[in-house]
Amino acid sequence: MRKIVLVYLLMIALPAVLVALGGLHLVRREVLRLHQDEQAHAAQAGTRLVARAQKELLETARRLAAEPSPSDDRLVRNTFEWTGQDGLVRPRRETATRAELDFLNRFSGFLTMRQPWLARNAPDEGWKATDHGPHGELLYWRRRGAGRVVGFELRMQEVANRLPPEKPYVADTCPVWLIGGCLVALLVLSLVGGGAGLLLFARNARQESRHKTELVTQAAHKLRTPLANIQLYTEIVKERRYETESERDEALDAVAGESRRLVEIVLDKALFGVLDQPGKESDHA
Structure with missing residues (x-):
């Protein structure tokens, strides 16, 4: 009985352990896959972000007039002019605003050094990033001939705000759900x-108990007659209710016969009970 119960428990516990181990393995693989997909998506998003930022900045540069001047566009923070003789000067000669003075103080040293437009085979226009300010700044410059360069300063935060938002990344469906479904089905x-086995075991145990009860009832019914006869003839002999010696001998013979019958019934039931137990058939074969 204990072996059967242990087998049914193993039928339940072993697949549960396998499902747990398989689920843990699938979760680890899924986390690794999502991490790799997220890195790939981030790289693609970065490439798209740079392309969109470049497009936005180029469109802003094209909107400027040939002579940069203060603009109502919040993207443009300041404009500047640089000449080979004077270095950094204000694009216009009127009184400088506070923002222009701040720009001159911040970028005077930067723009008096060797600039990218002075390099050999330098393009007619370009970009220069700086680390000024909490978010950094971006300078756009363009040649205007005779050693004259004009440009403007962009707000990086404003540039980032104008970029279209990225859609939230959603990982592709992974075929591991099929394996997970098989594990759950298992x-x-x-x-x-296991439940059906336990129910079957309980039903067999109930039938066995009922069978044993019936055996006891049948044995009691078969033993009732010999016991009653033995009691009857014993009382006849004990109370001397016989008239001749032959009647007494008949009573004693009847007691002996019923005793043998009783012994046969008891031995038969005992042997049947032993044979009915599992594993006892071979011992009595």
């Missing part, structure tokens, strides 16, 4: 099989 089948 667990369900093991639970159903």
Whole structure:
């Protein structure tokens, strides 16, 4: 009985352990896959972000007039002019605003050094990033001939705000759901099989108990007659209710016969009970 119960428990526990281990393995693989997909998506998003930022900045540069001047566009923070003789000067000669003075103080040293437009084979226009300010700044410059360069300063935060938002990344469906479904199905089948086995075991135990009860009832019914006869003839002999010696001998013979019958019934039931137990048939074969 204990072996059967242990087998049914193993039928339930073993698939559960397998499902747990398989699920842990699938989760680890899924986390690794999502991490790799997220890195790939971030790289693609970065490439798209740079392309959009470049497009936005080029469009802003094209909107400026040939002579940069203060603009109502919040993207443009300041404009500047640089000449080979004077270095950094204000694009216009009127009184400088506070923002222009701040720009001159911040970028005077930067723009008096060797600039990218002075390099050999330098393009007619370009960009220069700086680390001024909390978010950094971006300078756009363009040649205007005779050693004259004009440009403007952009707000990086404003540039970032104008970029279209990225859609939230959603990982592609992974085919591991099929394996997970098979593991869950295995667990369900093991639970159903184990439960059915336990129910079958309980039914067999109930039938065995009922069978033993019937055996006891039948044995009691068969033993009732010999016991009653033995009691009757014993009382006849004990109370001397016989008239001749032959009647007494008949009573004693009847007691002996019923005793043998009683012994046969008891031995028969005992042997049947032993043979009815599992594993006892071979011992009495």
